[in-house]
Amino acid sequence: MEFFRNPNIDFLGKKWYFLAFSLVFSVAGILSMLFWHGIPLGVDFRGGTLVRVKFTQSPDINEIRALMDRAGLHSARIQRFGPPANNEVLIGLAEKETSEAALDQGRAQIINALETRMPAGKQDLNNASGQAIQSYLLSNDPLHLGTDAAQRYQEMAQAIVHQRDAVQSGVLYSMNDLKGIVPPPVQASLSQGFGLSDFGVRNVDVVGPQVGKQLQNQAKLAILYSLIGMLVYLWFRFELIYGVAAVVACFHDTLITVGAFSLTDKEISLTVIAAILTLVGYSMNDTIVVFDRIRENIKLLRREKLADIVNRSINQTLSRTVLTSGLTFLTVLSLYLFGGEVLRGFSFALVIGILIGTYSSIAVAAPMLVAYQDWRTGRASSGRPMPPAAPTVNRREKVRAKA
Amino acid sequence: MKQNLLWKSVFIIAVLLVFVYGIFGIPSSLTGSGLAAALLQRINLGLDLKGGTHLILQVQVNDAVNVDAQQAIERLKGALRSRNIAFADISQADAANNPDHIQIKGVSPDHSGDLRDIVTSDLPEYNLSSGAQDTYTVSMKPSNLTELKNRAVQQAIETIRNRIDQLGVSEPVIEEHGLGQYQILVQLPGVDDPARVKAIMQSTAMLEIRQAFGGPYSSEQEALSANNGVLPPGTMLLRGKSIGDTSGGEPHDVWYLISRSSAVTGRDLRDAREGRDENGRPDVTFQLTNDGGRRFAAFTGSHVGDKLAVVLDNKVQEVATIQEQIHDSGVINGRFSEQESKDLAMVLRSGALPASIHYLEDRTVGPSLGADSIRDGVRAAIIGMLAVLVFMLVYYHGAGVNADVALILNLIILLGFLGYTGATLTLPGIAGVILTVGMGVDSNVLIFERIREELRNGKTPPSAVEQGFAHAWITIVDTHVTTIVSAFILFIFGTGPVKGFAVTLTFGLLANLFTAVFVSRVIFDYVLTRKQRGEALSIG
Numbered sequence A: 001m002e003f004f005r006n007p008n009i010d011f012l013g014k015k016w017y018f019l020a021f022s023l024v025f026s027v028a029g030i031l032s033m034l035f036w037h038g039i040p041l042g043v044d045f046r047g048g049t050l051v052r053v054k055f056t057q058s059p060d061i062n063e064i065r066a067l068m069d070r071a072g073l074h075s076a077r078i079q080r081f082g083p084p085a086n087n088e089v090l091i092g093l094a095e096k097e098t099s100e101a102a103l104d105q106g107r108a109q110i111i112n113a114l115e116t117r118m119p120a121g122k123q124d125l126n127n128a129s130g131q132a133i134q135s136y137l138l139s140n141d142p143l144h145l146g147t148d149a150a151q152r153y154q155e156m157a158q159a160i161v162h163q164r165d166a167v168q169s170g171v172l173y174s175m176n177d178l179k180g181i182v183p184p185p186v187q188a189s190l191s192q193g194f195g196l197s198d199f200g201v202r203n204v205d206v207v208g209p210q211v212g213k214q215l216q217n218q219a220k221l222a223i224l225y226s227l228i229g230m231l232v233y234l235w236f237r238f239e240l241i242y243g244v245a246a247v248v249a250c251f252h253d254t255l256i257t258v259g260a261f262s263l264t265d266k267e268i269s270l271t272v273i274a275a276i277l278t279l280v281g282y283s284m285n286d287t288i289v290v291f292d293r294i295r296e297n298i299k300l301l302r303r304e305k306l307a308d309i310v311n312r313s314i315n316q317t318l319s320r321t322v323l324t325s326g327l328t329f330l331t332v333l334s335l336y337l338f339g340g341e342v343l344r345g346f347s348f349a350l351v352i353g354i355l356i357g358t359y360s361s362i363a364v365a366a367p368m369l370v371a372y373q374d375w376r377t378g379r380a381s382s383g384r385p386m387p388p389a390a391p392t393v394n395r396r397e398k399v400r401a402k403a
Numbered sequence B: 001m002k003q004n005l006l007w008k009s010v011f012i013i014a015v016l017l018v019f020v021y022g023i024f025g026i027p028s029s030l031t032g033s034g035l036a037a038a039l040l041q042r043i044n045l046g047l048d049l050k051g052g053t054h055l056i057l058q059v060q061v062n063d064a065v066n067v068d069a070q071q072a073i074e075r076l077k078g079a080l081r082s083r084n085i086a087f088a089d090i091s092q093a094d095a096a097n098n099p100d101h102i103q104i105k106g107v108s109p110d111h112s113g114d115l116r117d118i119v120t121s122d123l124p125e126y127n128l129s130s131g132a133q134d135t136y137t138v139s140m141k142p143s144n145l146t147e148l149k150n151r152a153v154q155q156a157i158e159t160i161r162n163r164i165d166q167l168g169v170s171e172p173v174i175e176e177h178g179l180g181q182y183q184i185l186v187q188l189p190g191v192d193d194p195a196r197v198k199a200i201m202q203s204t205a206m207l208e209i210r211q212a213f214g215g216p217y218s219s220e221q222e223a224l225s226a227n228n229g230v231l232p233p234g235t236m237l238l239r240g241k242s243i244g245d246t247s248g249g250e251p252h253d254v255w256y257l258i259s260r261s262s263a264v265t266g267r268d269l270r271d272a273r274e275g276r277d278e279n280g281r282p283d284v285t286f287q288l289t290n291d292g293g294r295r296f297a298a299f300t301g302s303h304v305g306d307k308l309a310v311v312l313d314n315k316v317q318e319v320a321t322i323q324e325q326i327h328d329s330g331v332i333n334g335r336f337s338e339q340e341s342k343d344l345a346m347v348l349r350s351g352a353l354p355a356s357i358h359y360l361e362d363r364t365v366g367p368s369l370g371a372d373s374i375r376d377g378v379r380a381a382i383i384g385m386l387a388v389l390v391f392m393l394v395y396y397h398g399a400g401v402n403a404d405v406a407l408i409l410n411l412i413i414l415l416g417f418l419g420y421t422g423a424t425l426t427l428p429g430i431a432g433v434i435l436t437v438g439m440g441v442d443s444n445v446l447i448f449e450r451i452r453e454e455l456r457n458g459k460t461p462p463s464a465v466e467q468g469f470a471h472a473w474i475t476i477v478d479t480h481v482t483t484i485v486s487a488f489i490l491f492i493f494g495t496g497p498v499k500g501f502a503v504t505l506t507f508g509l510l511a512n513l514f515t516a517v518f519v520s521r522v523i524f525d526y527v528l529t530r531k532q533r534g535e536a537l538s539i540g
Helices: A012-035 A061-070 A105-114 A130-140 A149-167 A184-193 A209-237 A240-264 A270-300 A306-338 A344-379 A391-402 B002-024 B032-042 B061-082 B109-122 B142-167 B194-202 B220-226 B290-302 B338-350 B367-421 B427-456 B461-493 B496-529
Strands: A048-055 A077-081 A088-093 A199-207 B052-059 B089-094 B098-105 B126-130 B135-140 B173-177 B183-189 B207-217 B235-241 B253-259 B269-276 B282-288 B307-312 B315-321 B329-332 B357-365
Touching (some): A012 A240, A012 A344, A048 A105, A061 A077, A199 A209, A199 B367, A209 B461, A240 A270, A240 A344, A270 A344, A270 B461, A270 B496, A306 A344, B052 B194, B061 B089, B061 B109, B061 B135, B061 B142, B109 B126, B109 B135, B135 B142, B142 B183, B142 B194, B183 B194, B194 B338, B207 B315, B253 B307, B282 B290, B307 B329, B357 B367, B367 B427, B367 B496
Antiparallel strands (some): A048 A088, A048 A199, B126 B135, B173 B183, B235 B253, B269 B282, B282 B329, B307 B315
C-alpha cells in the first residue's frame, strides 16, 4: 500500500498560492492579536486567582455572580469549563485584586462566598481535608475504639476522601454516598458534625503579579533562545541561508499558532508555551529532512536549475513527510480529543502546529531558498544559476581530491 | 553473521529485562492491580497527578540585614560611650532600601581615628566612609552583604523544613528557586488545605522577653501623654491584645511601653510544649538553654516586682509581674485555642525565621483532579498508540510488525528510565510519552521509505535494507538532536509540569535512537536470514 507512488507536483510553481494562504492566516492572527481578543494570557502570565469548582448540579452562572457580588468580588470572571455534564465552573479574580501581601484572600473569599447552604457550626464534608475528618472522628469516637483508634479513623477518613475525589470526581451528592464505605455509626456521627455544600474545589491557582511577569520574560527568552539555537545548528550543518529559511518558517509557524489562540480566544498558559517550543523543534525536523534531500540532490544533479532540484527533492520526500506528520498528528489528535480539559490548550497548539509546521517546510522554507538564490544571481551579472553550496560535504571532497 | 545476530538478540532481550525491572521492580503479584501498584511505587508522580500544593515564597532578606544593622548600631553606641566620645545620633539612613547603611552624626573630626578603630575591630563586616558635615556612614561590605542574604535564605529553608517535617507531610520538596532572587520553592504532596500549613510556614516566630514599663494604654496618644509627651530612652510602643479582661467582651488592641532590648530571645529556647494552665486553658511552656537560663535568672533576679512582657513577632502576648527569680522555664498564656497552642509550640521548637516570607505563587491541585488527569492522559496515550500500531501494520505489512515491536520497546525503555532515575512524571509528561510515540515512528518511516525507494530502483532486499539504514541515519540524528535541544531549553526555563514534559520527551527520543536503528536493524537482519535468495521483503 502506498500513498504517493511517484509524485511530480510542481510545488514551487504554486508558491504564490502558498504565500497568499500564509498571509491570510498570519494577518488574521495579527489583527486579532492587536484589535480583537489580544493575546489571551492564562493566569500563569497575568497573575491573579483562578478557582475551579465542580457543582453537584448544573450551576447557574447568574446565581454565582450574585454570590460573588455579595462578597464584594465585583469583577470576578465566571465561565463554564469543560463538557456541560461535568458541571464545572472557573471563577477568576484579576491580578489587581490579588496583591502579594494578601495572596490567599481571593481564594478564601471565593470559597466562603459559595458556602451558602452550610448550617452554622458544621464543617463542609465536600471540602474538608482528610486530616480534618480524622480529627473529628477521633475526638467523637463513634465506634468507641480503644488504642488503635487513630489508625482506624485515619483509614476511614482516607476511604471517604478516596470515594469523594477519585471515584466521584470531587463532590459527594448526599451522605448516602458513604454507605458501604464507612459503618453506619460513623456515618451518623459525620452527619452531625458535617454538612454537604453543593460544590467541591478541584484546583486553585494563585499567581502573584511578580511571578506572572517573571514567567512572561522566561517564556519569551526560551522561544528566542530556541530559534537562535536552531539557526546556529543549521548554519553549522548547512549554510547560513538554510538556517535563515528554517528560522523564518518556524517563526511563521509560531505566529500562526499564537494567532489561532487569539482568534479562538483560548488561553495561553505555561504548558502552551511548552507546546510551541516543541513545535519549533518539530518544524525544524521536517525542514531538515527536505534540506537534506536538497543538499544530496544538488551534489548529484549539478546541471539542473535550483528550482527544479528543490521541486524534485520535495516530491521525493513527500511520502515520508506526509506520513510522519500524519502519524504524529494522529497521536496529538488523540490527545486533543481524549486527553482531558487540563491539556486542551497544549494539545490544540500541537494540532495546529504540526499541520502548519509540515506545510511551512514545503511552502515557506524551500521557496525561500530559491528566492534567495534568484536574488543573488539577480545581483551578480552572470546568468548561470548557482545553487547555494553545501559546504561541509564539498570541502571534504576537495581535500580528498588534493591528496 | 548468524552468531553476530544471536549476540545482538540476546543483548536486546537483556535491555528489555533491565528496563522492565526499572518499571515494576519485583511486583508482589502478576495481577493487574499488583503490577499497577508496583508501577506507582517506582514511578514518581508530579503534583498535578498526585494532588498537592505548590508554593513559591519570597524571603524578605532585608529583614535579616535590618536585624544585623540594629545590632551593629547597639555595638557602635556601646563602643562610643565606653570611650566617652560624644555623638548626636546613630541610625539607619534609609531602612527600606538600604538597611545596611548606618549614619553617624555629631562625632567631631578629632575622634575620626577612634571611630575608624572601632569599626575595624568591632564591626569587621562593615566599611566606614565619611560624608558631609561630620556625618559618617557605615555600610556593609558587598561580599558580606550577599553572604548574609544567602545565609538568610538557607536558614529559612532549614526552618521551613523543620516545621513541615513536624507536620508529617510525606516527601515534601523545599529548595531554592529561580536565579538569585531569594525565592524558595515548596511542594507539598497530598496537602489540599494549605491554609494552616502556609500560616505555620510564614510565622516568623520571633519570641522575645522584654521589660514592660507601662500599659495597657488604649491608644498611642494616651501612652505619650502618660509619659510627658516623649518616650523614655530605650523604650518603644508595641501593640498587644487586651489581656486580663475578666469582664468578657471582644479583645481589642492596646499599647504597651516596652524596652527596646530583650532579656531573652527565641534563640535561647531549648524546648517548647503545649499544655493547659490551672483553668484548663491551652498555654505553651518553654525551657531555656543554660546560657539563656543564666541571663534570665540575672534579669528576673534584679527586677523582682517589675513587669515583663512576652513579645511574639513584635506583638505583646502577655504581661506578667516578676514575683521571684526565674531560672530556666516560663509559660506563655495568650488566649490560645488548642490548635493554636500546638502550632505555636511547634513553631517555637523549629526556631525563628531569619526574615519574613511572602507568598508569590500558590497552586493547589485537588486529588480528584489528579486522578482524573491520570485517567484521561493514559486513555489518550493508549488510543494514540493503538492508532499508530494499526496504521503501521496496514501500510507496511511485515515491516510494520518490525516498527511496532520497536515502538513497544521504546515505551518500555522510556518508562524504565523514569523508574530508575526517579524523574517526575507529570501530566505534560504523559503528553510527552504520546508525542514520543508519534515522533519515534517517524524514524521507522524514514528508513522504510528509503528501503522502498531502493527496492524500486532495483536493489536486492539485503542491499536495500543496508542503504536504507545508511542514508536515513544522518537525518535521524539531525531531527533527534534538534528536538532534544528544544527539550533542553524547556527544561531550563520551565517549571514543574513543563520540566516533566522535557524529561519524558528527551528520554523517549534517546530510547528511540536505540530502538529505531539498532533493534529494527536486528529484526530486519533476522528476517532476511530466513528468506530465500530473490524472495521479496514484506514492506508493503
